[in-house]
Amino acid sequence: MSAKGKVWPSERKTAVDRLTGVEVTQLTDYKAHSHHLYFTENGWYDGGQRLLFISDRADSANLFSLHVESGAMTQLTDYPDNDKLDACLLPDGSAAFVRLERRLIRLDLLTLEEKPVYEAPEGYHLGNASATADGLHVMTCVQEDLSHRIRLDLGNGYVGHRELMEAAPHSMIVRIDARKGGAEKVYEENRFITHINTSPKVPWLMTFCHEGPWHLVDHRIWGLDLRTGKAWKIRERLEEGEKVGHEFFYPDGTTVGYHGFRADGTNFFGSIGYDNSGMEETEFGFDTWHGYADGLGQAVVDGKGAVKSLSVWRKTGGAYDGPRTLCELRCSFHSQKVHAHPRFDAEGKRLLFTSDKNGYGNLYLVDMPEDFASLPLFTP
16 A cells, blocks of 8 residues: 555654753654755745655655644655655745656645656766746756766765766756656756756756865856856866865855865855855854855854854844854764755744754754844854
């Protein structure tokens, strides 16, 4: 019997954070990994009442919908013996596009009807997907499968990451009709292309990246005009050995956020216009995996190494105040399924993240304190 449509009972629990006193809500609690969508993709829909997430419960990765207030979880797909899954939302929240191996499947979030809309060519991997701002298309990328030549385990420790970059696989960016299916190639080159990211406001604008170790790749962040197929560099490297990446769009749809590392190891997060105007960067003195900003004056980074917490900044008078510690994280980052990937909701009032601090990846949610100064200043 199919488990599609099955409602799982609430697993919500709350606790007062031992570092800051902030209340943290654990949304899932199951002896298998659960995680939210990749941090560049919005998973909130139904007026912010529901949240998409992926869980390995019942020994297979499937897509779920969480009703945040009640905690009830509806299983949206039932794919057996599946190790990984990815998804993106249409802007109106009516459908999700699910990446299952080489196939991209449209999932109606009301009826749960599934419709395959694209399959990567034989001999190619399917990358992530991201819907255009007008909801008419879904963008994705495909990369030549070189696993017969290179030992690859990118999701668990980036095994083969540099080797694949150096091999320069043939890659294509593909535009898919979000309703009817059918695809057209809009860009191609012999580079390891990933990280498709569409503007939430400008239908013709997107970014992609040349994947590889950030300090070795020719250039990381690229813009693409879907009207013309023209690509250009965004945020050129300012010094040899500098690392910049994990790019994402601000809600205005024209500003690109990112984080990085100076050649001397100093960390920073920043933003820049898609046309390379108005660059702003803020440095901080500890290591992180990801940075994210809500475009409303808040920024967050997830600590790694000795730093086991989430750190936040808030703009005051045009400058960022912080960092301040929001809550404990204790995330292992051992695989992509347990990367923290912190992301604010659309109003900047809630922060969602994943942590495996209890041994399994689970989703956590924090209401951002109105009194920012009540949070303790970060001390390494």
